[in-house]
Every structure is written in C-alpha cells, then in structure tokens.
Amino acid sequence: MTNLSSLPAIMLEPLVRAALLEDLGRAGDLTTDAIVAKDHHATTVLAARKAGTVAGLDLAALAFRMIDKDVDMTVHCADGSKVAQGEVIASVTGPARAILTGERTALNFLCHLSGIATATASVVDAVRGHSARIVCTRKTTPGLRAVEKYAVRAGGGSNHRFGLDDAILIKDNHIAIAGGIRPAIERVRRSVGHLVKIEVEVDTLAQLDQALAFAPDAVLLDNMSVEQLRQAVAMVAGRAVTEASGSITLATAPDIAATGVDLISIGWLTHSAPILDIGLDYREADRPV
The missing domain is CATH 3.20.20.70 (Aldolase class I)
Structure with a gap:
C-alpha cells in the first residue's frame, strides 16, 4: 500500500520490550541456550502460510534486534503488501540464538497485525x-x-x-x-x-x-x-x-x-x-x- 507511514520506534519499543520480558521470564530461553551454540549463525525466512496483507514488520524486526543487534531482517514484502500463500515476506539472518529466542514475540505481533490488515483489506x-x-x-x-x-x-x-x-x-x-x-x-x-x-x-x-x-x-x-x-x-x-x-x-x-x-x-x-x-x-x- 502506498503512503503508509511507519510508526516511530519510540512507540513500538515499549510494546516489544514488554512482550520479550514476558517470554524470557527469570532465566531466558532455556531450550535454545542448551541446544544452539553461541557462534552459530542462521538464515531464516518469514513466509506466509496463507494469502493475506502484511502489517507489523517493524515490531518483528525489533523483537529480533532487541535480543541481539547483529540480527538483520531484510524485508521483501513491505507492510500493506498483499502476499500469496507460501510467499517469503522477509529474510532474517544472524546469531541463531537470538533469532529463535525472538521468534514467538516477532510472530505474535506480525501474525496478529497482519490478520487485522487482511480483514480490513477484505472489506475495503x-x-x-x-x-x-x-x-x-x-x-x-x-x-x-x-x-x-x-x-x-x-x-x-x-x-x-x-x-x-x-x-x-x-x-x-x-x-x-x-x-x-x-x-x-x-x-x-x-x-x-x-x-x-x-x-x-x-x-x-x-x-x-x-x-x-x-x-x-x-x-x-x-x-x-x-x-x-x-x-x-x-x-x-x-x-x-x-x-x-x-x-x-x-x-x-x-x-x-x-x-x-x-x-x-x-x-x-x-x-x-x-x-x-x-x-x-x-x-x-x-x-x-
């Protein structure tokens, strides 16, 4: 969608920070820290399981970068874009631990907001x-x-x-x-x-x-x-x-x-x-x- 202005990071950071802290609890990601080596780097993609309209990529990117600033997210389909089933929305590369630890928070925001955007687009x-x-x-x-x-x-x-x-x-x-x-x-x-x-x-x-x-x-x-x-x-x-x-x-x-x-x-x-x-x-x- 054209002319869609992103929200300032200062508005998004408290939301993402609170969500990450809720997930990390008192001891961090026990599963990932036990299985994945500190120096392991990974390439992953965010892909649509169904057709729809994307929203929330900035929050998803923040979720990864707040865990580790070295995680890089490259967007292929910007917010407001209509995507087909199976289409790659973004690629996420960097320290594997950070990617796996931030995964659920990133997806919670991205799936929820994309659902709202998809529902809105259907009525529009x-x-x-x-x-x-x-x-x-x-x-x-x-x-x-x-x-x-x-x-x-x-x-x-x-x-x-x-x-x-x-x-x-x-x-x-x-x-x-x-x-x-x-x-x-x-x-x-x-x-x-x-x-x-x-x-x-x-x-x-x-x-x-x-x-x-x-x-x-x-x-x-x-x-x-x-x-x-x-x-x-x-x-x-x-x-x-x-x-x-x-x-x-x-x-x-x-x-x-x-x-x-x-x-x-x-x-x-x-x-x-x-x-x-x-x-x-x-x-x-x-x-x-």
Whole structure:
C-alpha cells in the first residue's frame, strides 16, 4: 500500500520490550541456550502460510534486534503488501540464538497485525466502487491500540477516534443522561474548543432530524437498515459526515456502502480478526532465500 507511514520506534519499543520480558521470564530461553551454540549463525525466512496483507514488520524486526543487534531482517514484502500463500515476506539472518529466542514475540505481533490488515483489506475490496471508507473503532486490545489502528491503515482502511480525547462522540447514554440531543450538544459546545469535531449517534430517522438542527460535524447511524441508511443520507444531504455502524459484516458491507454513507465503522476488524498464519522457516546455508 502506498503512503503508509511507519510508526516511530519510540512507540513500538515499549510494546516489544514488554512482550520479550514476558517470554524470557527469570532465566531466558532455556531450550535454545542448551541446544544452539553461541557462534552459530542462521538464515531464516518469514513466509506466509496463507494469502493475506502484511502489517507489523517493524515490531518483528525489533523483537529480533532487541535480543541481539547483529540480527538483520531484510524485508521483501513491505507492510500493506498483499502476499500469496507460501510467499517469503522477509529474510532474517544472524546469531541463531537470538533469532529463535525472538521468534514467538516477532510472530505474535506480525501474525496478529497482519490478520487485522487482511480483514480490513477484505472489506475495503468488498466496497470498492463506492465512496464509503472503512474505519475501525476503539474496540482494541488494551495497550495495542496504536499498532492495531496502524494495521487497519495497512489494510487500506482509515481510523476513527484514537481515544476519548481527540473528538466528541455523543452516544445514547450521553443523550439519556443529558435529557436529549439538544442539551447534550449545547453542553459540549460550551465545554470544548472550536477545533474539536462533534459526532452524534442516532438510532432513528426522527433522532437524526433532531440532531441535524444543531449542525453536528458527523452523525453515527447506528444499527439502521439499508433503507433507513439510504433515507438518512438523503436527509443529511451533505451537511454532515455520515457513518454507518452496528453488526456490519463482509457480506452486508457492499449494500451499506451503496446507500451513499461516507464511513462504515467495524469493531471486529480489531477485536476479532483472525491472525494471518506466518511462519519462521530455517534455510540451509546453500539454499536460496
């Protein structure tokens, strides 16, 4: 995928460090240290067991290099690339102990994030031809939000809020406690700065009509039917960003995109996407990578 910016190493290092420490425990890699000589160098490859979209190579490389700076990882298919079953994604060479010790941590990140990128790409492909963008939500693994949202971008999707502090999203419980859409929006406008965007969640067309009277920047159309979404887009008529949300699947996404909504938000991209199976394979010295 073009124009995919890598995350700074300073954001990735704490995640990888914590994962390695969890694996190394109190005594290090007992198995590898017993079997593999200190001076043994190895050539290995990261290969896709199934077709998919790659994400997480920077974390994988860090996992190896934090064990030993002499491990070298050469990337053949960058993050955002679609790979075929059996395709070599990267080659990893250097001290064999470090490669084997870092293997599981590297693969945990790489398989998980590639799974998110693959799931995202499947939905992006399903709605191709329509203007709707596929976006993720805050339904992320605690501690991994930044990299999971990065993986969504690697799959061709876009990001919703990163947290509670970067935009206003007035949901049903906010409306209930405030006593309605109007007082909720009015309180928000008195509280936040002029650069903070406001989105309002609505469940019905009647609620949408109420919300539009107060000119929100976006409206979240929650669990509406395809016909309701079509009517909602017509009602909004470009006055706000329209976002469809709620139990959206790969099968239903194309019909939802055809209604003309601007965004389709999907929580399972991050909270339930299956991994992309990727393995680390040892190569003999005379066998080409």
